[in-house]
Amino acid sequence: MTDQLTRVFAALADPTRRDMVARLTDGDATVGDLAAPYAVSIQAVSKHLKVLEEAGLVTRSRDAQRRPVHLEAEVFDLMTKWIERYRKRAEERYQRLDAVLAEMNDHTTETELPQEGTAS
Amino acid sequence: MTDQLTRVFAALADPTRRDMVARLTDGDATVGDLAAPYAVSIQAVSKHLKVLEEAGLVTRSRDAQRRPVHLEAEVFDLMTKWIERYRKRAEERYQRLDAVLAEMNDHTTETELPQEGTAS
DNA sequence: GTCATACTCAACCGCATGGTTGAGGAAAGA
């Protein structure tokens, strides 16, 4: 699982981690702050943060004993680029399909075939 | 793992499945077609397709013995909406931060404090 | 130095996941 895109998708496949990312759009937070809303141990939260960090979604610095967590929003672009790329390809394909169907319809009307039942 | 968004992210966290989605933007394909490029059994590919189907990324119909697989691109929107929502929040925050910094700078120049060393 | 705070590392546990093989169902062709 060395691929960055894989790590980002995997990191966001967990509801708790998505929630933490959402929380971090309000501003940086310490591990304790982030752990507070959840019913899990602080070690579990620390693990989640490690996953987010290895995905490049988050960076951690130091402020005395605290380890402030900072959201790196640029990584989102990696996903949006992937998604948009294939969404566009899919849409283009549907447009071509529509064009083909429209052309078929044109030919049908041009050649005047009123029996709709035969058009299987 | 009942949440749809979780299923979509988890489904795309696998490189093989992302590759299959990419492949399906070229058009529908059978399980055999999709399995061909990979060095895994057809059963493994069938399992991947089940994951994609449960995430709503793909639908399967029937054509004789074949089970054509069709990409459902609308589900992408679910992700883009989530991503864009928090990306915007993050950006807005940075803009506010920039504004605060700019204002701090204004006040510094207005009150004429040339000693930059004291501005900790 | 000693203690408290904030956090990470390591080991373990249960369960999900991606892979395998083997058997079986559904539909077309002989």
Added chain:
DNA sequence: TCTTTCCTCAACCATGCGGTTGAGTATGAC
């Protein structure tokens, strides 16, 4: 009917993941 093709289901196995607890590290306060 029997066979072949295409695919799914079931059982199993190894690995990874999210959780736990316990020990250890880093820094500030006394």
